[in-house]
Amino acid sequence: MTKIIFPKNSVFLMTFMFIYLSLNGCKKESITVYTITKEAVKNIPVSESENRPLHWKKPNHWVQNPQSRMRLASFSINGQQIKNAEVSITVLPGTAGGLEANINRWRGQLELPAMNELELKKNYSNIVIKDKEITLIELISNNLLIQNKYKKRMTVAIIREKNQIYFFKLIGENDLVLKERSVFLSFLESVSFE
Amino acid sequence: MVCFLIIIFWGTLSQVHLGIYLTQKKFFQSFFIFWEVFPNFTIPIFPGGRLLGIILFFNLLSVIYINKLYTKKKWGLLLIHLGIMTFLIGGGLTSFYGIESQLSIEEGETKKFTEDFRKLELAIIDRTNPDFDTVISIPQSMLKKRNVISSPEIPCNIIIKSYLSNAELSSKTSNHFNKILPHVSHGIGTEIFVKSKAEFVQDNFVNYVTIHAEILSDNKSLGTWLFSRAIEHTQLIEIENKQYEFILRPVRYYTIYDLTLKDFRHDIYPGTDIPKNFSSLIHLNDPEKQESRDVLIYMNHPLRYRGKTYYQASFGKDDTLSILQVVQNPAWLFPYTACILVAMGLLYQFITGLVQFSRKRLS
Numbered sequence: 001m002t003k004i005i006f007p008k009n010s011v012f013l014m015t016f017m018f019i020y021l022s023l024n025g026c027k028k029e030s031i032t033v034y035t036i037t038k039e040a041v042k043n044i045p046v047s048e049s050e051n052r053p054l055h056w057k058k059p060n061h062w063v064q065n066p067q068s069r070m071r072l073a074s075f076s077i078n079g080q081q082i083k084n085a086e087v088s089i090t091v092l093p094g095t096a097g098g099l100e101a102n103i104n105r106w107r108g109q110l111e112l113p114a115m116n117e118l119e120l121k122k123n124y125s126n127i128v129i130k131d132k133e134i135t136l137i138e139l140i141s142n143n144l145l146i147q148n149k150y151k152k153r154m155t156v157a158i159i160r161e162k163n164q165i166y167f168f169k170l171i172g173e174n175d176l177v178l179k180e181r182s183v184f185l186s187f188l189e190s191v192s193f194e
Numbered sequence: 195m196v197c198f199l200i201i202i203f204w205g206t207l208s209q210v211h212l213g214i215y216l217t218q219k220k221f222f223q224s225f226f227i228f229w230e231v232f233p234n235f236t237i238p239i240f241p242g243g244r245l246l247g248i249i250l251f252f253n254l255l256s257v258i259y260i261n262k263l264y265t266k267k268k269w270g271l272l273l274i275h276l277g278i279m280t281f282l283i284g285g286g287l288t289s290f291y292g293i294e295s296q297l298s299i300e301e302g303e304t305k306k307f308t309e310d311f312r313k314l315e316l317a318i319i320d321r322t323n324p325d326f327d328t329v330i331s332i333p334q335s336m337l338k339k340r341n342v343i344s345s346p347e348i349p350c351n352i353i354i355k356s357y358l359s360n361a362e363l364s365s366k367t368s369n370h371f372n373k374i375l376p377h378v379s380h381g382i383g384t385e386i387f388v389k390s391k392a393e394f395v396q397d398n399f400v401n402y403v404t405i406h407a408e409i410l411s412d413n414k415s416l417g418t419w420l421f422s423r424a425i426e427h428t429q430l431i432e433i434e435n436k437q438y439e440f441i442l443r444p445v446r447y448y449t450i451y452d453l454t455l456k457d458f459r460h461d462i463y464p465g466t467d468i469p470k471n472f473s474s475l476i477h478l479n480d481p482e483k484q485e486s487r488d489v490l491i492y493m494n495h496p497l498r499y500r501g502k503t504y505y506q507a508s509f510g511k512d513d514t515l516s517i518l519q520v521v522q523n524p525a526w527l528f529p530y531t532a533c534i535l536v537a538m539g540l541l542y543q544f545i546t547g548l549v550q551f552s553r554k555r556l557s
Contacts (some may be wrong), residue, residue, distance in 0.1 A: 029333035035326045066427045174516050
């Protein structure tokens with residue numbers, strides 16, 4: 001009768017393999033780093049604004065960012081080193097929470113304390129640009145919010161059109177936003193609704 | 195074996211509430227089945243599929259030794275036992291190393307990655323190199339712990355301030371909105387209101403995992419950002435004068451070849467809405483193997499390529515989007531091997547039995 005002899009070690013080996021395989025599945029996931037071939041970044045061409053409810057003329061030095069679900073468009077303005085700014089366009093239906101609530105929200109972003117209704121009236125002004133009534137809000141942080149070096153500034157223009165509110169927000173390093181303010185107002189002038 | 199029967203029966207019933215994926219995780223891919231006594235307090239109440247599999251494996255191994263199945267007379271039984279053990283090993287390997295993902299592709303679109311919609315990653319993408327992009331992937335399990343994520347592989351430290359397993363994001367405001375997450379200072383999150391929602395367990399619902407994170411560079415805070423599965427685009431963050439794109443997205447598995455959907459067909463029987471055929475005409479392009487060909491994927495005719503199998507699974511967007519289920523299972527040969535072993539064992543037992551019976555009859 002042929003007898004197959006199992007080496008003792010093989011049992012241990014199989015046991016070890018099985019336990020190893022069983023426990024290996026419990027190992028912690030870790031951070032992985034890999035390289036991929038260059039991906040095409042889906043930037044919205046300027047012409048795409050034609051499909052949107054409003055049109056604008058983008059200043060040449062503004063760089064259009066990838067499309068976002070919450071924004072109609074956004075642009076980056078690159079300054080020197082960390083002195084950057086961003087322009088975003090969002091649209092909200094109805095009252096969008098009310099002007100005062102929104103200003104307090106933006107004040108919060110600049111780490112400024114919330115204000116009551118009377119005090120808030122000093123924070124905005126109404127202007128008319130090319131037959132468009134615009135509410136303009138200008139806020140500046142007290143603290144050095146950009147890498148503890150620079151103050152942050154925000155200029156928000158609100159335009160009401162057909163039961164919707166359009167927010168045009170210029171936010172970034174204080175000096176750059178001040179410098180870009182006139183360009184931003186020209187940009188608002190170029191905005192037209194369908 | 196009784197325990198196996200119980201968890202199979204129990205798991206089958208649980209599929210109604212938990213869905214297939216969670217049932218598999220809870221009952222079959224676990225060492226113990228846990229019962230949540232209080233929120234965040236669970237106790238093991240029954241052995242899970244993984245533990246029972248190990249016990250059964252050793253049980254079979256012991257049977258081989260104790261009953262000396264390795265003697266020539268009992269080779270048939272040995273093969274049957276080895277076959278069942280191969281099944282168990284295969285099942286174990288599949289649960290550890292098998293990867294299931296999806297390829298969601300629109301007509302005319304080319305993709306070289308598949309996505310696992312059940313797992314998320316916080317991807318940090320560096321596109322500064324002109325030749326390639328570098329992706330740093332932080333797994334969802336690390337984000338869930340709400341700790342400080344710090345590693346030499348990432349250019350910053352990330353403090354997970356809050357983690358919502360499902361959330362509703364909205365531009366609209368309401369009284370109770372915006373109170374769930376702490377203040378968000380940068381990015382698109384500054385314009386979004388977030389409301390926590392109960393996590394879906396059913397397979398056909400998507401959980402919009404949302405996190406609120408503080409980014410630190412050189413121990414200095416750069417601000418706080420909101421990342422959510424509902425935000426489908428990247429957010430630019432500058433760290434040490436370098437731009438990085440951050441996005442919370444389904445885990446991606448990149449391939450060295452790319453696939454283009456040329457045409458998706460949804461044929462129906464004339465005069466009815468009854469589907470007759472779903473098929474995807476895919477163009478496969480593999481620069482490494484210099485392979486460039488069209489492949490038609492349809493029912494029971496998947497594409498098998500470089501260890502991955504692409505099955506037609508679903509469709510959408512007025513029949514212009516095809517969804518392919520992609521399975522990568524390095525242990526796919528185990529069930530076949532196990533079947534062959536068991537069949538050989540049964541055959542051996544049958545033949546030896548027959549021979550013995552014939553001999554007895556002749557004598």
